[in-house]
Amino acid sequence: MSNKEILDLNIMGKNISIACPPKDKEGLIQAAEILNNQIESIPDKSNALILASLDLAFKSQMPQESEDTNALSKKEEESLKVLISQIEQSIK
Secondary structure: OOOOEEEEEEEOOEEEEEEEOHHHHHHHHHHHHHHHHHHHOOOOHHHHHHHHHHHHHHHHHOOOOOOOOOOOOHHHHHHHHHHHHHHHHHHO
């Protein structure tokens, strides 16, 4: 018996349903919000998902500085990695 539940997210106006463990649900919702905010800031909408994913992945590799309020937390990093992977799988 699986302990996963279906989570419906909206990325770039597209509804995406993914299976996730209940403990990851809030983190994935936050990751989707972060991703959507990043996408909204990119003028080139034709490549916005790729550019936002690349930017967030790049930021996740940067050393964390306590004074940097724009830095991603470890939880955000992991949530984004999971979300990016799941998005990539859904668009293949």
